[in-house]
Amino acid sequence: MSLREEDRGIAIVCDRHGVILRIIRDELGLPKPLPPGATITSLVEKPFTADAGKFLNALIERHAAFDWELAMSVDGLPTPMHFAGAALDDTLLIVAARSCSGLARFSEDLMSINNEQTNALRATLKELSLQTRRQSAQDNHLYEDLSRVNNELANLQREMVKKNVELEKLNAEKNRFLGMAAHDLRNPLGIILSYSEFLETEAADVLNEEQREFVATIKNTSEFMLKMVTDLLDVTAIEAGHLKLDSHAADLVELVRRNVTLNRVLAAKKDISIDFDIPDAFPKLAFDAGKIEQVLNNLMTNAIKFSHRGTKVRVSLNHSSTFATIAVQDQGQGMPAADLPKLFQPFSKTSVLSTAGEKSTGLGLAIVRRIIEGHHGRIWVESEVGKGSTFYFTLPITE
Numbered sequence: 001m002s003l004r005e006e007d008r009g010i011a012i013v014c015d016r017h018g019v020i021l022r023i024i025r026d027e028l029g030l031p032k033p034l035p036p037g038a039t040i041t042s043l044v045e046k047p048f049t050a051d052a053g054k055f056l057n058a059l060i061e062r063h064a065a066f067d068w069e070l071a072m073s074v075d076g077l078p079t080p081m082h083f084a085g086a087a088l089d090d091t092l093l094i095v096a097a098r099s100c101s102g103l104a105r106f107s108e109d110l111m112s113i114n115n116e117q118t119n120a121l122r123a124t125l126k127e128l129s130l131q132t133r134r135q136s137a138q139d140n141h142l143y144e145d146l147s148r149v150n151n152e153l154a155n156l157q158r159e160m161v162k163k164n165v166e167l168e169k170l171n172a173e174k175n176r177f178l179g180m181a182a183h184d185l186r187n188p189l190g191i192i193l194s195y196s197e198f199l200e201t202e203a204a205d206v207l208n209e210e211q212r213e214f215v216a217t218i219k220n221t222s223e224f225m226l227k228m229v230t231d232l233l234d235v236t237a238i239e240a241g242h243l244k245l246d247s248h249a250a251d252l253v254e255l256v257r258r259n260v261t262l263n264r265v266l267a268a269k270k271d272i273s274i275d276f277d278i279p280d281a282f283p284k285l286a287f288d289a290g291k292i293e294q295v296l297n298n299l300m301t302n303a304i305k306f307s308h309r310g311t312k313v314r315v316s317l318n319h320s321s322t323f324a325t326i327a328v329q330d331q332g333q334g335m336p337a338a339d340l341p342k343l344f345q346p347f348s349k350t351s352v353l354s355t356a357g358e359k360s361t362g363l364g365l366a367i368v369r370r371i372i373e374g375h376h377g378r379i380w381v382e383s384e385v386g387k388g389s390t391f392y393f394t395l396p397i398t399e
Contacts, residue, residue, distance in 0.1 A: 009025075015090065063087040196222060278317075295393065298365065303332065344366055
């Protein structure tokens, strides 16, 4: 009776060290005779030697092992084989065939051999066969469960894609609406601010104290609202992917020096000084001067806003071979660690309040982050409560 390929296998008896004591059956054409002291590990291909050792250990520890895939040389070719075994007193019974089903059939066929192996051997082989079948049934159930879960995940993924498309459309519509509203509001707010400034300066003499307070309130409120509208326009443009950078070679040191000079006027109102550590030499960089000035203005006004009277703000520049780093350091209140992740998110507010009641739109740092990332740089903050904060950002140095 000819054997199918998957039914071909071997059955051997080993000692607990894996040394082969006897070959019960050989359908694979093992070398005859085997070298003295040949072991199970010597029968498998070299890359599987370690796995063969693990198979023996599992067999000894658990008294049975099944469906271990190891490769042997069959007809001169490396061939995957499925191994199973049982521990009988001080000996190990090991069988192997080309497939799990072949292993089960081979084990059942082996039970019909009339030799000195006892009923315990046959019972062990039968148990191994049953275990293999049970494992195969479990694998089938597992495969069915995984297939079902995979189909459910695929359906969920399709639903998520559809929802994301809808959300993108809604987000684009929201940005368009905000942009239109902000654009329409900017002009009348600008007019209100201009007229309130005119009244504050040119008509101060004809206004009484209460009226001057009204004018100051109108001016401050319209100034804040105009800033918020401008920030909204920036955010909507950025979120719509319309951040446009006009980068060209420019002098970063001169830009920072000019920005420090302008912000010293604002700082003087709170008796805050701004120091600028001017480097001796600095490489030229390519960047959008207007956008980087917007970044510096935001960082320095924030430093002033959250610092106490009589303190200092320090601005410094340094560079490596690849990046220029700008730091704005204050001696303000500092921030708790829990607040730091909120800083660069739109409309986020921290638990720290400005020292003179200055207002914030909650959009400035989100805009700053996108501008710096648009320049392929990065921005971060280091802060400690009671000791102030330092904001850093980098710009790449291009040859």
